Amino acid sequence: MNWDDVRVFLAVARAGQILGAARRLELNHATVSRRVAALEESLKTKLFRRLTTGSELTEAGERFFVIAERMEADMIAARAEIAGEGDEIAGTVRIGAPDGFGVAFLAPRLGELTTLHRDLSIQLVPVPRSFSLSRREADIAITVERPTEGRLVAAKLVDYSLGLFASRTYAEENGLPSSPGELTRHRLVGYVGDLTVSPSLDYAAEFDPAWDARFQVSSAIGQTEAVRAGAGIGILHTFIARMHDDLVPVAAAPPIRRAYWLVYHETVRPLRRIQIVSAFISAEVEKARALFV
Structure with missing residues (x-):
């Protein structure tokens, strides 16, 4: 089984369509379709139902999605441990947050992270909507309720x-x-x-x-x-x-x-950039705790 095929499968499952996955992966539509077909051939089963609106996981696809996420978590952990991110914190972290907390509290503070870590990029998405961490709409989400479903890591902020x-x-x-x-x-x-x-x-x-x-x-x-x-x-x-x-x-x-919670998907726990950004947000909230209540 080719890991790249599994990675493409996860992207399609999360995007719900081949075209959306192709954009995220920066691959062309035909390549994504070919990778999915190769994975289905190697597993001897159909993983997706092709619909006019996109691609939907079959029962076999649902079962394989759980396995693929475990594989992804192991791959992320291996890269973090063996290759490491070195002493430099690099990459992109997207943070989804309610607009009040995101605009009024996070926006004036998160710039310090890009000063401290020159190779780190922060994407703040402060809009009044929910974010799907399993579909990778955000790496970290600030929520107003503790999640009860999914493989998520949650910590109460304030x-x-x-x-x-x-x-x-x-x-x-x-x-x-x-x-x-x-x-x-x-x-x-x-x-x-x-x-x-x-x-x-x-x-x-x-x-x-x-x-x-x-x-x-x-x-x-x-x-x-x-x-x-x-x-x-x-x-x-x-x-x-x-x-x-x-x-x-x-x-x-x-x-x-009410309460704010900091949440991220279990598979990205080993990434140092996730841990650094999460710790920074928690520390900033702790310093300003008296402001909230």
């Missing part, structure tokens, strides 16, 4: 709080509510409910069961900017709100608490 905030201008012009019942008399800024990536982020009812935001923004940073501009009262990340002197807390309801 608890954080969300509370009600308004701009000073809004407070001066409209006053501020002192109870949840008074919120209905105010303009509210919220999130787009059907675009939340996790049930734990659908938290408006914890502040007021009748919460009805007439202005909805699908990102945490967007909600913050809307509240700062005087659009109304919003539920904001406390650590982000504290960065803006023009925001004031609203005492109508107490803050709620």
Whole structure:
């Protein structure tokens, strides 16, 4: 069995299509198809069902995917131990994160890593969506829930709080509510409910069961900017709100608490660049722990 064929198989399985895998591997479509066919021939079984929308794993393909990931993990570990990454930390690490944490906290800090390690490239993807680590959409993901499925390594970073905030201008012009019942008399800024990536982020009812935001923004940073501009009262990340002197807390309801988790796939655990970046993020969060709660 040719390892390169297995590597191509994993890319197709994760991309869900041959063309997507070819782009990731920087190979042409025909080469990827030929490698998959060679692997299927060597195993004497079909690993994919070809569909109009892409390629879907067969039952045999699902079983082989587990084996192939173990092979990949062993290969990564062998390269890290034998060839090593030397004293230099090199390569690319893509980090997927919620936009609030990614933009407000990580973006100002991660540049230090590329200063410390000249051959290391960091790709930060701070968007309000979930990332599939098994499909290699990211090397490291910051999540708001601990994953319960998959071969993933997860470590809790920090608890954080969300509370009600308004701009000073809004407070001066409209006053501020002192109870949840008074919120209905105010303009509210919220999130787009059907675009939340996790049930734990659908938290408006914890502040007021009748919460009805007439202005909805699908990102945490967007909600913050809307509240700062005087659009109304919003539920904001406390650590982000504290960065803006023009925001004031609203005492109508107490803050709620959530948590951030740092997660990566088990197969990349041996890579020094993953360990270095993970340790850096954890250390930066620890230094700023008081900011979050």
